[in-house]
Amino acid sequence: RLERLGPGRLYETVGGESELWLDGGHNAAAGVVIAAAMGDLEERVSRPLRLIVGMMTGKDARQFLAPFAGLADQVVGVPIPDHENCQSPEDIALAAADVGLGASVASNIDDALMITAGEEEPVRVLITGSLYLAGHILKRHRGFAIKPAA
Numbered sequence: 151r152l153e154r155l156g157p158g159r160l161y162e163t164v165g166g167e168s169e170l171w172l173d174g175g176h177n178a179a180a181g182v183v184i185a186a187a188m189g190d191l192e193e194r195v196s197r198p199l200r201l202i203v204g205m206m207t208g209k210d211a212r213q214f215l216a217p218f219a220g221l222a223d224q225v226v227g228v229p230i231p232d233h234e235n236c237q238s239p240e241d242i243a244l245a246a247a248d249v250g251l252g253a254s255v256a257s258n259i260d261d262a263l264m265i266t267a268g269e270e271e272p273v274r275v276l277i278t279g280s281l282y283l284a285g286h287i288l289k290r291h292r293g294f295a296i297k298p299a300a
């Protein structure tokens with residue numbers, strides 16, 4: 151379920167007029183639906199779209215990311231905290247590059263948010279790719295005590 155994250159611990163990193171979104175989508179069909187929703191938002195208020203993506207192994211990152219080609223200008227691959235059975239950030243970045251998206255990696259969510267945050271202009275940041283990642287983000291954003299990401 152696509153959710154806009156308002157004031158909270160993670161939002162402060164992107165802050166200002168920027169937007170922070172979260173969705174646990176993790177397959178090709180979800181990629182199509184989420185990209186369409188982001189496209190609708192882009193038509194209403196134009197902002198650079200930046201994705202932070204963590205995925206479990208066995209999921210096809212290329213198929214998930216393909217609908218974002220031409221819509222997102224950056225994908226940052228991240229590991230999923232406390233889940234060894236996740237794709238490496240490097241593999242996610244390679245998948246993004248394969249479908250024509252700008253790609254980089256981060257070792258954790260905080261670093262990824264710093265990479266995607268707009269310096270001067272407001273941006274739209276979407277964290278996606280896994281229900282596990284979405285659960286972790288919601289806990290952190292709402293201030294639950296969890297062990298810090300490595």
